[in-house]
Amino acid sequence: xxxxxxxxxxxxxxVVHLVDKNMKVLFVNKAIEKLSRGRVKKEEMTxxxxxxxxxxxxxxxxxxxxxxxxxxxxxxKTEEWTEYYGGKIYTITVKxxxxxxxxxxxxxxxxxxxxxxxxxxxxxxxxxxxxxSAIVELVQEGICIDDKNEKMIFVNDAFAKIxxxxxxxxxxxxxxxxxxDEGRKILIKQAKLRRQGKSSRYELKVYTKNGQIRxxxxxxxxxxKNGKYIVSISVNLxxxxxxxxxxxxxxxxxxxxxxxxxxxxxxxxxxxxAKGYMYLIxxxxxxxxxxxxxxxINAVDRIExxxxxxxxxxxxxx
Amino acid sequence: MEKxxxxxxxxxxxxxxxIKEYLARLNVEIYSAxxxxxxxxxxxxxxxxxxxxxxVVMDLNLSESKHEKRKQLKEEQIDGVKTTQKxxxxxPNANVIGFTAYAHLEWGERLRKIGVKHVFGREIGFNGFxxxxxxxxxxx
Numbered sequence: 491x492x493x494x495x496x497x498x499x500x501x502x503x504x505v506v507h508l509v510d511k512n513m514k515v516l517f518v519n520k521a522i523e524k525l526s527r528g529r530v531k532k533e534e535m536t537x538x539x540x541x542x543x544x545x546x547x548x549x550x551x552x553x554x555x556x557x558x559x560x561x562x563x564x565x566x567k568t569e570e571w572t573e574y575y576g577g578k579i580y581t582i583t584v585k586x587x588x589x590x591x592x593x594x595x596x597x598x599x600x601x602x603x604x605x606x607x608x609x610x611x612x613x614x615x616x617x618x619x620x621x622x623s624a625i626v627e628l629v630q631e632g633i634c635i636d637d638k639n640e641k642m643i644f645v646n647d648a649f650a651k652i653x654x655x656x657x658x659x660x661x662x663x664x665x666x667x668x669x670x671d672e673g674r675k676i677l678i679k680q681a682k683l684r685r686q687g688k689s690s691r692y693e694l695k696v697y698t699k700n701g702q703i704r705x706x707x708x709x710x711x712x713x714x715k716n717g718k719y720i721v722s723i724s725v726n727l728x729x730x731x732x733x734x735x736x737x738x739x740x741x742x743x744x745x746x747x748x749x750x751x752x753x754x755x756x757x758x759x760x761x762x763x764a765k766g767y768m769y770l771i772x773x774x775x776x777x778x779x780x781x782x783x784x785x786x787i788n789a790v791d792r793i794e795x796x797x798x799x800x801x802x803x804x805x806x807x808x
Numbered sequence: 809m810e811k812x813x814x815x816x817x818x819x820x821x822x823x824x825x826x827i828k829e830y831l832a833r834l835n836v837e838i839y840s841a842x843x844x845x846x847x848x849x850x851x852x853x854x855x856x857x858x859x860x861x862x863x864v865v866m867d868l869n870l871s872e873s874k875h876e877k878r879k880q881l882k883e884e885q886i887d888g889v890k891t892t893q894k895x896x897x898x899x900p901n902a903n904v905i906g907f908t909a910y911a912h913l914e915w916g917e918r919l920r921k922i923g924v925k926h927v928f929g930r931e932i933g934f935n936g937f938x939x940x941x942x943x944x945x946x947x948x
Contacts, residue, residue: 747913747914750913751910751913751915754909754910754912754913755869755909755910757909758909758929758930758931759820759823759909759930761930761931762823762909762930762931762933762934763820763822763823763826765933765934766822766826766829766830766933766934767822767826769933769934769935770826770829794931798912798929798931801912801913802912802913
């Protein structure tokens with residue numbers, strides 16, 4: 491390995507190592523020392539068989555994974571945890587086959603990211619939520635904790651009830667799995683906000699197990715550690731019934747508005763026209779006939795008042 | 809004194825007839841439009857001739873005109889609010905008042921919101937309306 495490349499690799503947070511078909515470690519960067527909590531030195535590992543350094547890898551079936559990458563020539567991404575010297579280490583690993591000039595796979599490059607810290611915070615939160623489950627389960631609002639990949643790591647009964655699924659089924663799922671395209675757009679926008687460390691309140695339509703649509707009012711807050719986004723906690727209020735009631739009120743108000751408009755149009759105009767002509771006729775009438783017409787106009791005035799009270803106050807009186 | 813020019817915009821024939829009857833005693837010349845498109849056309853024509861209307865009397869619902877002129881014009885059907893907005897774009901100083909069955913409803917309020925100061929309900933009657941016009945044009 492060229493010196494300068496080695497220096498760059500040694501400065502990475504991710505573990506990078508290269509093995510040949512016999513699982514001999516051809517190169518490993520310094521990050522292995524941090525991942526192994528100082529128990530494995532870079533220099534000690536180089537040149538040795540991978541399973542000799544980490545015997546437990548075989549038990550976990552990692553040998554089969556390498557065999558698959560060597561034989562199929564396809565990269566493999568896995569997420570795993572390892573009991574390592576009494577502590578759990580969570581890693582995301584990518585194994586990449588490297589071909590020689592003739593196209594034969596001679597080596598596999600492995601990149602491992604340690605996300606133990608994030609996982610620990612997630613687990614602590616889940617433990618806290620479970621510890622206080624009596625309270626969490628008491629509230630009527632759905633409570634949900636999502637990891638940084640929007641996967642649910644904790645939900646309470648109320649949340650599971652909204653979606654009509656078992657709690658266990660929802661763990662590992664994402665809200666993205668329960669929305670349509672419009673909802674997806676909203677969630678993408680919200681996920682962005684969370685990553686920026688911003689809280690927000692928004693409405694979302696979700697599909698339940700039996701295909702019903704429920705309206706949620708979601709208040710979500712991100713949890714950050716050292717400026718890095720770890721999880722988001724949300725309180726989800728099912729506002730479906732409220733929305734339906736609001737929609738009913740809106741329809742009723744619209745109907746009332748239309749009725750008032752039509753009443754105004756169909757009553758005020760003909761009444762005004764009738765009175766207009768009556769007054770014109772009155773000008774040329776003898777006194778006794780004038781009095782009769784005035785009585786007729788008074789009667790029309792009374793109708794007009796009733797209509798005006800109906801239209802403006804919703805009351806029926808003169 | 810030169811006659812004041814009034815443009816009445818209403819879809820009902822009888823309203824036009826009655827307005828003409830009741831305003832006959834005033835020194836005014838009345839033009840009739842049966843829908844928004846026709847109103848704008850007449851307003852522009854009068855203005856070009858140097859006879860810009862002194863007052864535009866606007867109804868709100870202009871949808872039910874059965875007048876032959878309207879059928880011939882085939883103009884886009886627009887209500888009193890939109891017609892007033894178009895008129896104000898052409899002439900920001902256009903003097904528009906409302907005379908409508910909807911004066912006390914949201915529609916009447918919309919007319920006020922776009923700057924029409926006087927919106928009279930039909931219940932004031934044609935005598936009452938003639939008095940208001942006389943006051944507004946300082947004819948009394």
